[in-house]
Amino acid sequence: MSTNINKPSLPVSKPLTLGLFGFGVVGKGLYDVLQSTPALQASIKKICIKTPDKKRAISQNHFTTSSEELLNDDSINVIVELIDDADAAYEIVKAALKKGKAVVSANKKMIAAHFEELLQLQHEYKTAFLYEGSCCASIPIIRNLEEYYDNDLLTSVKGIVNGSTNYILTKIFENDLSFKDALLQAQQLGFAESDPSLDIEGHDAANKLTILLAHAFGNIATPNDFIYNGITSIKKTDTILAHEKHLKIKLVATAQKINNNQLAAFVLPQFVEANDELSNVSNEFNGLITESSFADKHFFKGKGAGAYPTAAAVLSDISALRYDYKYEYKKYLQPNKLTLTNDYFLKIFVSADDLEKINKDDFEWIEEWHNEASNNWVIGIIHATKLQENDWWKQTGVSLILHQNPIVNNVEYKKIGKRSLQLAGVI
Numbered sequence: 001m002s003t004n005i006n007k008p009s010l011p012v013s014k015p016l017t018l019g020l021f022g023f024g025v026v027g028k029g030l031y032d033v034l035q036s037t038p039a040l041q042a043s044i045k046k047i048c049i050k051t052p053d054k055k056r057a058i059s060q061n062h063f064t065t066s067s068e069e070l071l072n073d074d075s076i077n078v079i080v081e082l083i084d085d086a087d088a089a090y091e092i093v094k095a096a097l098k099k100g101k102a103v104v105s106a107n108k109k110m111i112a113a114h115f116e117e118l119l120q121l122q123h124e125y126k127t128a129f130l131y132e133g134s135c136c137a138s139i140p141i142i143r144n145l146e147e148y149y150d151n152d153l154l155t156s157v158k159g160i161v162n163g164s165t166n167y168i169l170t171k172i173f174e175n176d177l178s179f180k181d182a183l184l185q186a187q188q189l190g191f192a193e194s195d196p197s198l199d200i201e202g203h204d205a206a207n208k209l210t211i212l213l214a215h216a217f218g219n220i221a222t223p224n225d226f227i228y229n230g231i232t233s234i235k236k237t238d239t240i241l242a243h244e245k246h247l248k249i250k251l252v253a254t255a256q257k258i259n260n261n262q263l264a265a266f267v268l269p270q271f272v273e274a275n276d277e278l279s280n281v282s283n284e285f286n287g288l289i290t291e292s293s294f295a296d297k298h299f300f301k302g303k304g305a306g307a308y309p310t311a312a313a314v315l316s317d318i319s320a321l322r323y324d325y326k327y328e329y330k331k332y333l334q335p336n337k338l339t340l341t342n343d344y345f346l347k348i349f350v351s352a353d354d355l356e357k358i359n360k361d362d363f364e365w366i367e368e369w370h371n372e373a374s375n376n377w378v379i380g381i382i383h384a385t386k387l388q389e390n391d392w393w394k395q396t397g398v399s400l401i402l403h404q405n406p407i408v409n410n411v412e413y414k415k416i417g418k419r420s421l422q423l424a425g426v427i
């Protein structure tokens with residue numbers, strides 16, 4: 001017996017005409033991905049690039065160097081910004097939003113530097129600005145933080161958010177490559193930023209942490225508001241020690257609620273135990289762990305760099321525009337948000353080619369120390385403000401690596417004070 005059931009029809013989707021800025025690793029990646037997804041009905045009308053005479057994989061008549069040509073074209077309703085110049089990107093995004101065009105971007109540096117203004121522009125011109133590809137590339141973390149964790153109280157978000165530094169650390173640890181060779185490979189594979197110092201000095205991960213803070217906790221910060229560093233100072237002796245203790249070293253971004261109304265945030269190299277989910281996040285992969293009151297723990301893993309993984313996130317944003325999706329920034333708009341603080345203690349490992357370079361006075365408590373010609377190290381407890389205010393730990397020859405469980409209960413160490421330091425005979 002057959003029944004005549006009327007199938008529900010899909011809502012009529014909005015035709016999307018794209019103006020694309022940038023045809024580098026990600027821009028070209030998006031172009032290819034769009035060729036494979038005709039059902040999306042999104043077509044690129046024009047591509048704006050910087051260097052007119054560069055050899056391209058597609059015909060020159062797709063390109064222009066005039067940003068106005070895209071911005072002033074009323075038939076273009078979506079601007080996709082995929083360039084490597086954060087200042088120029090800000091001007092493009094601002095102009096596009098003011099013209100009422102929806103914007104998709106993957107430019108974490110630009111977003112972190114102008115978060116507040118970009119929020120204001122979206123509100124004022126009622127246009128969508130989506131940037132899933134800016135944070136952990138293929139991992140759909142922003143939309144999950146916006147939508148899924150809306151009613152479940154998050155207590156922490158932490159993880160590996162930079163694909164190139166993770167690639168470099170993996171190659172140093174697993175293939176015994178030198179830092180320089182590992183970086184070169186990451187660049188050749190298109191994982192590194194055009195300015196690799198953004199990756200290896202931790203700026204890129206810090207920019208991503210500001211995006212996570214905004215969507216996870218509604219907190220608008222800049223990287224200057226929290227402690228961060230990259231991986232350039234990690235020494236061979238540090239990796240040998242990690243191997244001996246069956247640990248790995250990863251660059252970890254952390255945002256963690258430390259009491260009812262305060263939040264600790266930092267990006268630092270960290271020792272990771274073999275049973276930690278982050279231990280097996282290798283190469284250009286990223287991994288994020290969220291903890292929340294009711295859902296408990298979630299682990300996200302995916303490619304955090306590269307042409308197609310990043311293009312996939314950009315494509316997902318473009319697709320979301322068909323049904324007028326916008327971020328609502330609900331956590332930012334709610335009253336009684338958590339505030340960022342540096343009033344907490346960290347357990348750290350610091351190694352130096354000269355023991356004098358380690359400012360022992362800054363420690364609350366030194367648990368272990370080792371003094372040997374050019375391999376000196378200290379494990380101890382330090383107040384986060386000492387790291388924020390002083391930079392002895394950033395000088396050449398010194399590396400700081402967080403303990404596997406870095407945040408230490410405040411009350412316990414406030415009581416102990418400097419007494420144990422004196423007992424250890426260190427000061």
Ligand SMILES: NC(=O)c1ccc[n+]([C@@H]2O[C@H](COP(=O)([O-])OP(=O)(O)OC[C@H]3O[C@@H](n4cnc5c(N)ncnc54)[C@H](OP(=O)(O)O)[C@@H]3O)[C@@H](O)[C@H]2O)c1
Pocket residue numbers: 021022023024025026027048049050051052054082083084085088106107108109133134137190191192193194304305306307310
């Ligand atoms: N690569 C990744 O794995 C990855 C992952 C996540 C996010 N991202 C982000 O995605 C963006 C693009 O990165 P990418 O790796 O694709 O960079 P890329 O390979 O260096 O390409 C940059 C592109 O931007 C164009 N460009 C630069 N300044 C411009 C301007 N003022 N106007 C128009 N075009 C301009 C360049 O033009 P020419 O071709 O003429 O030089 C080039 O096509 C960056 O914000 C990056 O942080 C990248």
